[in-house]
Amino acid sequence: DAGVIQSPRHEVTEMGQEVTLRCKPISGHNSLFWYRQTMMRGLELLIYFNNNVPIDDSGMPEDRFSAKMPNASFSTLKIQPSEPRDSAVYFCASSPQGRTYEQYFGPGTRLTVT
Amino acid sequence: EDQVTQSPEALRLQEGESSSLNCSYTVSGLRGLFWYRQDPGKGPEFLFTLYSAGEEKEKERLKATLTKKESFLHITAPKPEDSATYLCAVPREGDSSYKLIFGSGTRLLVRP
Numbered sequence: 001d002a003g004v005i006q007s008p009r010h011e012v013t014e015m016g017q018e019v020t021l022r023c024k025p026i027s028g029h030n031s032l033f034w035y036r037q038t039m040m041r042g043l044e045l046l047i048y049f050n051n052n053v054p055i056d057d058s059g060m061p062e063d064r065f066s067a068k069m070p071n072a073s074f075s076t077l078k079i080q081p082s083e084p085r086d087s088a089v090y091f092c093a094s095s096p097q098g099r100t101y102e103q104y105f106g107p108g109t110r111l112t113v114t
Numbered sequence: 115e116d117q118v119t120q121s122p123e124a125l126r127l128q129e130g131e132s133s134s135l136n137c138s139y140t141v142s143g144l145r146g147l148f149w150y151r152q153d154p155g156k157g158p159e160f161l162f163t164l165y166s167a168g169e170e171k172e173k174e175r176l177k178a179t180l181t182k183k184e185s186f187l188h189i190t191a192p193k194p195e196d197s198a199t200y201l202c203a204v205p206r207e208g209d210s211s212y213k214l215i216f217g218s219g220t221r222l223l224v225r226p
Contacts, residue, residue, distance in 0.1 A: 004157070031212065033212075042216055042218050042219070043158075043201075043214075043216045045213055045214070048212055048213075055212075056210075056212070056213075091157050091158075093157075095212075100205075100211065100212035101145065101146055101148070101205040101211055101212060101214060102148075102160070102163065103160075103214065104160055105150075105157030105158045105159070105160075106157050107155075107156055107157050108155075108156070108157050110155075
């Protein structure tokens, strides 16, 4: 079975530009998570969806960040406008019903904002 | 405050030199403890789930054990391909159990 799929794998953009990261969760999983990983702060949960509905977005840094999940097989994380401090690796993870803590991670998108 | 602490931060071993990584936690009412392996440029890869004190899980050269306050990841006769960062995580208590508290990881380097 395919794991979590993320695109693009690498993104380099200039400050002020809009960035959209994409994720396809594992088929049949009903929970989806967006994380950010940096050397300084480790893995941070940004937002959690259950059955396509955002349940907890308390980790979203500020209004520049937004996430959507229009259907069970697709989610986006958008940053507008982007800033250099947004540079990080962004991971998407999914988990099966009833086991939200059993999270399977995608390969990540390395974002560099110059 | 819920916390997960991993030690050591980094570990260098010669091939074949067995050792252990530690993960201590302060969450009460543990719902599980998870070990992940993360290779450079990749996402964390799920290794083990442990649910109760005394439980052990094995996979190839890795064995994970759990007590009431900590977990150990034992690496027996490691090979260079075991080099990676090993992360442990526990779910927060109550309704926020989907929130995993991750340790900062142990960077393992196994030299041939």
